[in-house]
Amino acid sequence: MDTVALAVTDGMLHFELSLAYEVFGTGLTGAADRRYDLVVCGPGAVRAGRFLLEPDHGLDRLPRADTVIVPGWADVDVDPPADLVDAVRAAHEAGARVASLCTGAFVLAAAGLLDGRRATTHWAHTRDLAERHPEVEVDPDVLYVDDGSVLTSAGKAAAMDLCLHLVRLDHGSSVANAVARRLVVPPHRDGGQAQFVTAPVPAPDNHPLAELFPWVIERLDQPLTVEDLARRARMSARNLSRHFSAVTGTSPLQWLLTQRIRHAQELLETTDDSVEAIAAATGMGTATTLRRHFGRTVGVPPDTYRRTFRSRQDARRQADAARPVRSQADAARPVPSQADAARPAPDGG
Template sequence: MTVVAVAVTEGIPLFEVAVPSAVFGIPRPDLVDPWYEFIACAPPGATVGGWLRADTPHGLADLARADTVIVPACHDTGTEPPQELLDALRQAYRNGARVASICTGAFVLAAAGLLDGRRATTHWMHAAELAARYPRVRVDDKVLYLDQDNILTSAGKAAGIDLCLHMVRADHGAAVANAVARRMVVAPHREGGQAQFIAAPMPSGEDDRLAELLDWAAQHLDQPITVTDLATRAHLSTRHLTRRFLEVTGTTPLRWLLTQRIHRARELLERTEDGVELVAARVGMGTGATLRRHFNRAVGVPPDAYRRTFHGAAR
């Protein structure tokens, strides 16, 4: 059983502790059995949110024995993390653990030296501070999360959900991650990056139009769809559509379509017996060769290898 440990320090925000608890801490025998073993590790007497006492038999040193370690947001980015926590994170990583941070938890990973020379993200409001304090970290404030060499970082609060679902997807496949997302009533995979949350919101009428357009496109992935087709359907010019797409989703229309097609292909490979050529046709990729090229680039393995790993997940 995979052990997922969350690091709790004095005054840590409640939401960022609750997110991994909700994803990894609830048994789901109908999806995967056994699920994860979830533990909270904290110094004696630590409180969450300044009022909820973390009553756990596991100290910070126990983080080193976990398979996945999650560091929620800091109580104060200007305060040096406990040395016991930094030592445990370094040891966990040396032991082969996957180490992840939510929001300003990236400051803790940076203090431990785990982000040196790596791309990392955090909440956009704290990105400049992270870059200034840790110049060896390549801070990217435009993404929702990053996954590099078993070190993962995510943007603020809700992006922690995206990150945790990403880890479930890596462990158990898209179908299982999607099932967990449905139970949490959240999107299984949000497109784009933090820019969509910094930008000014759309007028409501245009926002509704784009939401309807995305829903229509997702239902017609087997058909050839161009940017002109999307613009015509939304009653916008192609330039206006592309600009609004970037503002709302953080990506371009064609990149969004490709991502949706890859997600759909993953589900078909997991849930059906369809051959790669048929899967390619059903997701609008045209040929198996085209699907293999894009799938390998996006997922990191060919469709056949992905199917061998995840076929039958969360039927």
């Protein structure tokens, strides 16, 4: 079981903190036998907005985590606490994957983890980050940046995109998509890192398209048209488009294409099927059609996507195999209860 540690201190932004806790602190939807061991680490009782948080552990616990997440914090004009910076640096040196949400990038930059790397943060603070840390290649036009062992996200809702990306790296896109459905997050969002953002199916509800979505998902290998969908939903094509816009934020054909691409991602991750076979299984018809739509939507060709995903999975497995075995004293420590632990848009999301 991978350990995810939230590194907290006074002044953390409670939205990003709560978001990360919700994603990693509960069982993974679609994978009942898998979950993360989530721990909250801080220098003592810390305040996040109006909330007082009692961490499970001190910051010295971070180097024993597989993944360390640094939520955003409010006062970016002040240098981050030295003990937090030192602990995050030590965790990375010990082999942990380190991710920042929103303005948490300032902590990673202070720790030297972003030197020579591409990174991002909340759009309102990208200039500040670039000016204070000129050795960092700040990209203001992406939802998040994955640079291997160091990852950074843009502001607010982009933190969710990064958290789902981490779930996908660890457990595959089908699990990440199930988590996204449980959290009822928005449909796929375009951005510089679109190739690694899940396009979830809206959660089942009482809306008029609730029965249509699973029917379509089971028939992605078929040449479905808007008229086919409207007939199945027992409504006119115009009425169907209106409901699609209200429920998914997009048109029926665009939603259908997104589901075909999502299914192609899963097949590229989990099978050795040829691009031609995957094109047939996803209703794209030919490999040429699949490559055209996949490259336009995801940003990389199907073969590149497969190699990238698998190389990262292999790297994770190798890192896990090389990680030192926990001491008997560590293994004997009880896992504390977690029940009490508590391209970005113009709005910073």
